[in-house]
Amino acid sequence: MPESLTRAVRWDTVVGALLIVLLLFSFTFVAGFGNALNLSFLIGNTLPIALIALPMTLLVVAGEIDLSVASTAGLSGAVMGRLWNEGMAIETIIPVCLLLGVVCGLVNGLLVTRLGLPSLAVTIGTLAAYRGIAQIVLGSDAVTDFPAQYLQFAAGRLGDSFLPQAFLPFLVLLVIAVLVLHATPFGRSLFAIGAGEEAARFAGIRVRRHKLVLFTVTGLMASLTGVFWALHYASARYDNATGLELSVVAAVLLGGIDFDGGRGTLGGAVAGVFLLGALQNVMSLLNVSAQSQIVVTGVLLVISVLGPRVARQIALARAAGSTG
Amino acid sequence: MHASTLRRACAALAAATSLALALTACGGTTKNDVKDDSGAASSAGKADPDAATKKGLTVGFLPKQVNNPYFTTSDKGGEKALAELGSTYKEVGPSSATDTSGQVSYVNTLTQQQVDAIAVSAQDPGALCTALKQAMTNGIKVVTYDSDTNPGCRNAFISQASAEDLGRTEVQLLAEQIGYKGEIAVLSAAQTATNQNTWIGYMKDELKDPKYRNVKLVKVAYGNDDAQQSFQQTQGLLQEHPDLKGIISPTTVGIKAAAQYLSGSKYKGRVKLTGLGTPNDMRKYVRNGTVDAFELWDPAKLGDLAARTAVALASGQITGKEGETFKAGSTTCTIGKDGVINLGKPTVFDAKNIDRFDF
Numbered sequence: 001m002p003e004s005l006t007r008a009v010r011w012d013t014v015v016g017a018l019l020i021v022l023l024l025f026s027f028t029f030v031a032g033f034g035n036a037l038n039l040s041f042l043i044g045n046t047l048p049i050a051l052i053a054l055p056m057t058l059l060v061v062a063g064e065i066d067l068s069v070a071s072t073a074g075l076s077g078a079v080m081g082r083l084w085n086e087g088m089a090i091e092t093i094i095p096v097c098l099l100l101g102v103v104c105g106l107v108n109g110l111l112v113t114r115l116g117l118p119s120l121a122v123t124i125g126t127l128a129a130y131r132g133i134a135q136i137v138l139g140s141d142a143v144t145d146f147p148a149q150y151l152q153f154a155a156g157r158l159g160d161s162f163l164p165q166a167f168l169p170f171l172v173l174l175v176i177a178v179l180v181l182h183a184t185p186f187g188r189s190l191f192a193i194g195a196g197e198e199a200a201r202f203a204g205i206r207v208r209r210h211k212l213v214l215f216t217v218t219g220l221m222a223s224l225t226g227v228f229w230a231l232h233y234a235s236a237r238y239d240n241a242t243g244l245e246l247s248v249v250a251a252v253l254l255g256g257i258d259f260d261g262g263r264g265t266l267g268g269a270v271a272g273v274f275l276l277g278a279l280q281n282v283m284s285l286l287n288v289s290a291q292s293q294i295v296v297t298g299v300l301l302v303i304s305v306l307g308p309r310v311a312r313q314i315a316l317a318r319a320a321g322s323t324g
Numbered sequence: 325m326h327a328s329t330l331r332r333a334c335a336a337l338a339a340a341t342s343l344a345l346a347l348t349a350c351g352g353t354t355k356n357d358v359k360d361d362s363g364a365a366s367s368a369g370k371a372d373p374d375a376a377t378k379k380g381l382t383v384g385f386l387p388k389q390v391n392n393p394y395f396t397t398s399d400k401g402g403e404k405a406l407a408e409l410g411s412t413y414k415e416v417g418p419s420s421a422t423d424t425s426g427q428v429s430y431v432n433t434l435t436q437q438q439v440d441a442i443a444v445s446a447q448d449p450g451a452l453c454t455a456l457k458q459a460m461t462n463g464i465k466v467v468t469y470d471s472d473t474n475p476g477c478r479n480a481f482i483s484q485a486s487a488e489d490l491g492r493t494e495v496q497l498l499a500e501q502i503g504y505k506g507e508i509a510v511l512s513a514a515q516t517a518t519n520q521n522t523w524i525g526y527m528k529d530e531l532k533d534p535k536y537r538n539v540k541l542v543k544v545a546y547g548n549d550d551a552q553q554s555f556q557q558t559q560g561l562l563q564e565h566p567d568l569k570g571i572i573s574p575t576t577v578g579i580k581a582a583a584q585y586l587s588g589s590k591y592k593g594r595v596k597l598t599g600l601g602t603p604n605d606m607r608k609y610v611r612n613g614t615v616d617a618f619e620l621w622d623p624a625k626l627g628d629l630a631a632r633t634a635v636a637l638a639s640g641q642i643t644g645k646e647g648e649t650f651k652a653g654s655t656t657c658t659i660g661k662d663g664v665i666n667l668g669k670p671t672v673f674d675a676k677n678i679d680r681f682d683f
Contacts, residue, residue: 032436
C-alpha cells in the first residue's frame with residue numbers, strides 16, 4: 001500500500017490526472033468543447049509542440065536543452081517556401097528540409113560535445129543565427145500556395161472524427177520515442193548521463209556520442225515540425241513558430257521532467273503538452289483574454305518546476321514513514 | 325572516434341541528398357502544378373438587397389493585435405455600429421502582432437462558438453485561409469478589414485483607402501515638406517505585413533516621377549509595431565544616414581515612436597516625419613513642431629463599415645460579388661472587384677485641423 005501511494009504522488013501521474021480532470025470538466029461545462037471539430041483544433045494546434053517535445057524530453061533527461069528548435073523549424077519553413085517558389089517539387093523539398101534540420105542539430109551537438117560549451121548558451125546563439133538565416137533565405141515573403149493534398153494532410157481530419165490526419169504519424173513517433181527512452185540501454189544511459197555525467201562516463205557510457213545523436217535527432221524533429229507548421233497553417237514564413245521553444249520547454253517541465261536531468265517520463269511530457277494545449281483551448285472558448293492566458297501559463301510553469309520537488313519530498317517522507 | 329562519426333554523418337548526408345535528387349528526377353508536385361485559388365469566395369445563394377437587416381446576430385472582431393490603440397478604436401467603431409443594428413459585438417485576438425498561429429486558433433474558437441460573422445484583420449494573407457474556409461463552410465460570414473487574406477478565404481474586404489492613394493499621398497506629403505530634395509527613409513512595421521509592403525511598393529513607384537529626381541529613398545527599416553524597436557530603428561536610421569531629410573512611417577506605432585525620438589533629439593524640426601498616425605497620438609508632436617502633417621483614415625469608420633458589411637452579409641443582402649450594393653448607415657456602398665469595399669480617401673491632419681478629431 002505505501003508503495004502504491006508513493007507512485008500516486010509522482011508528478012507525472014499528477015499531471016496525467018490533472019489532464020483527465022480538465023477534460024472531464026470541459027466536456028461537461030464548456031460549450032463547444034466536446035465536438036469533433038474543436039477536439040481536432042485542439043490536437044492539431046498542439047501537435048507542433050508535441051512533436052518537438054519528444055526529442056526535447058530525451059535531451060532534458062540527459063541534462064541538456066535545445067532552445068534553437070523553433071528557429072530550426074522556422075528555417076526549415078523558410079527554405080521550403082523559397083525552394084517552392086524556385087519551382088522545385090515538394091517531394092524533393094521536404095527531404096531537403098529534413099536534411100537541413102539534421103545539419104542544424106549536428107552543429108548544435110558538435111558545439112556542445114566537441115567544444116564542451118553549455119547547451120543553453122550554444123542554442124541561444126543558434127536560435128538567433130538560424131532565424132537570421134531564415135530571414136535571409138525567404139525575406140518578407142509568405143508562401144501559401146502549397147499543393148492541396150499536402151495542406152489537407154497537415155490540417156485535415158480523418159473523416160468526421162476528432163483526430164487530425166497527422167496524428168497517426170505522431171503516434172508512431174511517440175511509440176518509437178517511448179521505446180527508445182524507457183526500453184533500451186540507450187534510454188537508460190540517458191538517465192545515467194543526466195544524473196551524473198562523470199559517473200556515466202566511468203561506467204563506460206559514450207556520453208558525447210549519445211548527446212550528439214540526441215541533438216541531431218532534435219534538429220531533425222524540429223525541421224519536421226517546421227514543414228508540418230508551414231503546411232498546417234498554409235504559410236511558410238521566416239518567422240514561423242517564433243517562441244515555440246518556450247511552449248515546448250514549458251510543457252516538458254510541466255510534465256515532470258527534471259530540469260537538472262536524470263528524471264522524467266515521456267508519458268509525463270506528453271500529458272504536460274496536452275494539458276497546456278487543452279487549457280489554452282478551454283480558456284479561448286471561455287473568452288479569457290490573451291494576456292490572462294499568458295499569466296496562467298507562466299504560473300503553471302513555476303508550479304511545474306516546484307511541483308515535482310514537493311511531490312518527491314512527500315514521497316520520500318512517506319517512504320521514510322513506512323520503513324521507520 | 326569523432327572522425328568516424330563525421331564520416332558516417334557525411335555518408336548519411338550523401339545518401340539522403342541522392343535520394344532527394346532521385347525524387348526530383350521522378351518529377352513530383354511543383355508550384356506550376358498548383359492552381360492559384362484566388363478569386364472571390366464562391367458565394368452560395370443569391371443576394372436579396374431588400375432582405376430585412378437581421379437583429380440579434382453575433383459578430384466576432386479579430387484584430388491583428390488586441391490592446392493596440394488603432395485596433396481598439398477601429399473595433400469600438402464596430403461595436404457602436406452593431407449596437408445600433410441590434411446585434412452583439414465581441415472581440416478576441418492575440419496579444420502579439422506576429423502570432424499567426426494564435427490568430428488561427430481564435431478563428432477556430434469563433435467558429436466553435438458559432439458566431440454569425442467574423443471581422444478579421446489578417447496578420448498573414450495565407451495562414452488564416454484553412455481556418456476561415458472552415459468557418460465559411462460552417463455558415464459564418466467573413467469580412468476582412470485593414471489587412472486582407474487571399475480573396476478566396478473571405479466574403480468581403482474593407483479597404484481603409486486604396487493602397488495606391490495611401491502610398492502616393494505619403495510621398496507627396498513628405499516631398500512637399502522637404503522641398504523635393506534630400507534623402508528619405510521608411511520606418512515600417514513587420515517585414516511581412518501585407519498592407520505595409522503594398523504601400524511601400526506604391527511609394528517607390530511614386531518616387532519614379534521626375535519631380536522627385538532629387539529625393540532618394542535610402543532605407544526601409546522595420547520596427548515590428550513595437551514602440552521600443554521602432555524608437556531604436558529611428559535612432560539607427562539617423563546614425564547611418566546623417567543627411568536624412570525625412571522619414572515616412574506608415575504605421576501608427578512607428579510614427580509615434582519616431583516622433584518621440586525626434587522631439588527629444590537635435591533632429592527635431594530638421595528631419596521631417598510623416599506617415600500614418602492617430603490624432604490623439606500625434607497631437608503633442610504637431611504642437612511642439614516635430615511633425616508638420618500626417619494622415620490616416622478614420623479607424624472607427626473602418627470598424628463601423630466592417631460591422632455593417634458583416635451584418636449585410638449575414639442578412640443575405642449581399643454575398644460579396646462585384647457590383648452588389650447595400651446600405652451602410654446613411655451611405656450606399658458598392659462592392660468592387662474581388663469583393664473589395666473602399667472606405668475613401670485618407671484624411672490629412674495638421675496643426676489647423678487636428679483638434680477637431682478625437683481618436
